[in-house]
Amino acid sequence: MNTRLLRLNQKIRDGSTIFVSCGYILSIFYALLIIIPLYFVIVSAFKNNAQIITTPLALPSTLDFKKFIQAQENVNLLRALLISTGVTIGAELVTLLIAFPAAYAVARIQTRLSTVVEAIFSLGFLIPGLAILMPIYLMTAKAGLLYHPVALVILYPAFNLPLSMILLTSFMRKLPRELEESAVMDGGNVLQIIIYIFLPICTPGIITVMVLNFINMWNEYLFALILMDSNNRTIQLATALLRSSQRSIDYGLIAAGVVISLIPVYVAFMLFQEKIMSGMLAGAVKE
């Protein structure tokens, strides 16, 4: 009896070892598949074209910043960075300004309307970006904002409202009831409650929302492609344009653009990894 149990245990342990080893092998294989292309792009940005083709994975012999300078000359990366930064900051502020009070109302004011409002915002997940691309193009043209970065500052908050609302309301629902009760007794009005009590307490939730929105807004390509022109390129447009800025493909040039466009997002990723993952999970589940 005892030996049978032991043997069974042994068998399970063997099976588990095989499972875990296979897991490691496949995971590491996949990890390499991810790392190698990323590594390839980073080193390509510092090499000349002959080196990129003959020794794609070798480390660059010297740190050559020529491609960055050339990329700047070809598509004005710095201006694109400036526009992307401006658009992102503007759109982040607008999103927060409109989403925060709305999330407070939905989460903390008891009325039947809040389910209706929540349902309306969750419709946003069903609307494919491509489907409203042309109508939005026409609207923007009619408003005289075509080729103007302000158009993106206005539009990006709308695209990011559903996720922002979900994350902020679920954060606020977890806070205790007593929070605003004491403030009401002291004679505070709603705006005061929102600004002086909820804004500071919700900082962790706000950071999650702002980081996710930053990634979405910084990385957005489709609407920028349609709504901006050569004078007002976002960094994504400039990066993609590097492909056709030379008569033949100059991959080092493209790689330099890619590296520049990735840096801000990867910094955010390294700093807020947990928040990004949990935020995206919450967004996926609530959808």
Place this chain on the structure above:
Amino acid sequence: MTTLGNAIPRERKILSNADYHRRLARKRRVTFLLLVLPALVWFLAFMLWPLLNMFFISTKQWDGLALPQKFIFLDNFARFLNDKNLGVAIRNTGIHLLVGIPGVVPFAFMLGFFLSLRKPGYRLLRTIFFSPSMISVAALAMIFLGLYRPDGMLNSFLNTIGLSSLNRVWLANKSTALGAIIAIDIWSGIGFYGVLFFAALSSISEELYEAAQLDGAGYWTMMWKIAFPLMLDFFGVIIILQFLYILSGAAQNVILLTGGGPGTATLTLGYYLYNQAFLTQRLGYSQAIAVLIFFVGIAVILLIRRITSRLSNW
């Protein structure tokens, strides 16, 4: 005397109390609306209004921004039947779905389960697996351009391992272009959804696994007999996300890399919509395709919801 004296003020008090509460409720509703209004207006104006416009425009014959529009009701949809390119687009999107969902979701689940065992190094692996999701479509397409172009990394790798006969012009070859586009989504999708599965699997209690272990179950059994049934709803969520992405978002890779070509090899439904709207400028027709995509998306969401809820109740 005492009862009477008490009764009157109490009744008055109850009345005014109800009144007070009603007024409070009204005030609460007004406050609610004032706070919600800016976000609601923003959302209605820039999401729902364009969506309504999609329907309006889809009923028009409108072949160029500067050209006149004509109301033709459902004729654009009738044109679907004679549109060969639409057939090709549906076929290509079908292939993309058939490869891009089974090629991602089960592997993501297994990856997520492996990560959830929290063996040494799982944090680093998780970071690596998630990192492609941080890359914008534009940058991702440019990275893959470096792999796929004729003297790119993929061909040079094949040369090094002595398989130069497999060299292809991946994006310009009719038989490989669509596969090359789909591969990008698989490459980043497994890691992204894998980490989401990992996070979702963390909610399963240790006790369930321990009980199974006492019954002699190994990890493989635990993965499919315990974790999988508990994750059915989440499978539904992931399949919906991936489905919607392939239907619409994935078109950006086609815009960036192949423009639907060579020929119509990478002409997908999403790209066809973009092409008709902005390149061919058949505005009305493009929005009819948008309506098609929108309803296919909704139908599939409802279908998958129904399937997963039925399976979970089993």
